[in-house]
Amino acid sequence: MSLAWTPPTLETERLILRPVTPADANAVFLYCSNPAITRFTLFETHQTIDDSRWFVHEYARNRYAANEPDPFAIVLKADPLGTMIGALGAHWESQQNLTMEFGYSLAEPYWGCGLATEAVGRLVRHVFEEYALERLQARVFAGNGASGRVLDKLGFTREGVLRSSVLRRGRSWDVAMYSLLRGEWEGRA
Numbered sequence: 266m267s268l269a270w271t272p273p274t275l276e277t278e279r280l281i282l283r284p285v286t287p288a289d290a291n292a293v294f295l296y297c298s299n300p301a302i303t304r305f306t307l308f309e310t311h312q313t314i315d316d317s318r319w320f321v322h323e324y325a326r327n328r329y330a331a332n333e334p335d336p337f338a339i340v341l342k343a344d345p346l347g348t349m350i351g352a353l354g355a356h357w358e359s360q361q362n363l364t365m366e367f368g369y370s371l372a373e374p375y376w377g378c379g380l381a382t383e384a385v386g387r388l389v390r391h392v393f394e395e396y397a398l399e400r401l402q403a404r405v406f407a408g409n410g411a412s413g414r415v416l417d418k419l420g421f422t423r424e425g426v427l428r429s430s431v432l433r434r435g436r437s438w439d440v441a442m443y444s445l446l447r448g449e450w451e452g453r454a
Contacts, residue, residue, distance in 0.1 A: 292349040293317035296372035305409040363399035407439040
């Protein structure tokens with residue numbers, strides 16, 4: 266996969282956020298084939314390695330071609346192999362309205378360690394610094410309290426619940442909408 270643009274590599278205290286590559290397919294399959302990971306995501310549990318190959322080839326290529334910072338591979342700095350343990354990224358929800366939406370997922374062994382908050386915090390900084398953006402938003406499925414806490418820690422406002430707004434796996438889900446505005450981010454930065 267050769268592209269004219271890919272997102273930059275970003276760092277935090279414990280993490281490297283880098284572009285996804287085709288070599289990440291096995292690592293993506295390892296964590297995305299776990300139904301506990303995909304329980305609250307818009308993407309389905311990966312059934313075969315081909316699902317993960319589609320993500321690292323087609324999904325990444327399409328987002329990078331649009332100059333969108335999505336996806337980033339989440340990698341532990343301490344891992345000499347640079348194995349992907351999660352992903353996150355932001356895409357234009359409405360470029361006309363200067364609104365991006367983002368999402369994230371992390372392999373189950375790394376839950377509860379503050380890594381999601383660390384990674385999302387770095388992504389938030391990146392998109393507000395690099396994009397003409399007024400609003401950054403995220404949707405959280407009902408029951409996903411951990412994801413809501415990540416956003417609370419980072420200063421996002423829980424705007425309300427979109428009742429039965431997503432049909433997923435034969436069920437309608439309530440989804441909480443969170444947002445952070447540029448002025449709010451600048452006031453905290």
